[in-house]
Amino acid sequence: MHHFDYQNGVLHAEGVPLPAIADAVGTPVYVYSSATLERHYKVFCEAVKPHQDHVFYAVKANGNLGVLMTLAKLGAGADTVSEGEIRKALAAGIPASRIVFSGVGKTGEELAFAVDAGIYQINVESEGELEALSRIAAARGRRQAIVLRVNPEIGAGGHAKITTGDAANKFGVSFSEAERLYAKAANMPGVSVKGLAAHIGSQVTEFSAYRAAFLKMRGVVESLRRQGHAVERLDLGGGVGIPYEMSYPYRHGTETLNAYGDMVREIAAGLDIELGFEPGRVIAGNAGILMTRVLYINTRADRSFLIVDAGMNDLVRPAMYEAWHEIWPVRQVAPDQELVRYDVVGPICETGDTFTTGRLLPKMQPGDLIVLKTAGAYGASMSSTYNQRRLVPEVLVKGTEYAVTRPRQTFEELIGLDRAPSWL
């Protein structure tokens, strides 16, 4: 469910015609829908009741200030993976008491910052990190609430690069070590170990992997409790997948999330435990599009390249994860209009800068606008200035209003990032 639809033959984001944004802000540009963000967050909370107070939006999916503020207003917590994300979540008005800090490589400075900020929970991923954190917190006279992230040795996800729960993946302490480390943490001065966490991957559409992993986690909780530990929290991570293709054999968002909620409630039944969630993609993915303009059409004997002004630096998912994005023209076309196969490519000097090959689209002209759909998660947040291209702007729509929540970088800002060495 999203709010990008044709009205009078023109694609709109909620009540705003996309050409108006293209004219005012230029292209390429990300456009987000507040109503979609709000709806997804609310539907997720509803689905995981009575655990709705421990939904921590994964900032790395889309850390735009406008997006974070929209979710903060609804009471969302934040799952963060760097000091920068913690700072951004705080800047957006998400209180420290609603922030979780995950990641395999937290530095000493980052851990100290998180402890000083008084965040809700640090998800510890290795024995070394456990020791470092306890030392840092104890030196400050603090006891930081933690959970131990366990690698359940069951991975899942839409691509090998976003599978995190396999034994071969770098995330979390090994399953066989979990109980020893929990007991160790329970005796350390700088931490208060509250429970366990797992996050098995992203773009998970097969709930059987979730079920198997969560059941394994339940087993660890029960075993630890038999040993006398009061295991109060079980953070189940994020990863719920979303439909990228309209023809995708995947249920409507509400149905999917309700099925997910039913599954976790069933698995946690009788445990009397606080469940935590870290959804990212399922909140932001369908709440954003990347709008780009056709520059040229380079027709060869066997194929046509639709060359657009967005590149892999603006949206890296197709190049990095072989991801599929639906492409819609901004001007609605008649159902009987001729369709043409295009390879949709960007201007970057790499063959990997290809959004799709052989895609059937209406016949295009230079200057036409198209959108890559489902670009609200891992789109702008993964963008770069590769090829010395300015960071792509971001626009947040609410009803018939919109705001530029990140202006297009200027060339002065881009060049000003560097400093000349004194000897030149």
Ligand SMILES: *Cc1c(COP(=O)(O)O)cnc(C)c1O
């Ligand atoms: C990336 C990540 C998430 C969010 O994953 P989604 O697939 O966007 O829901 C949640 N938790 C952790 C620890 C992550 O690394």
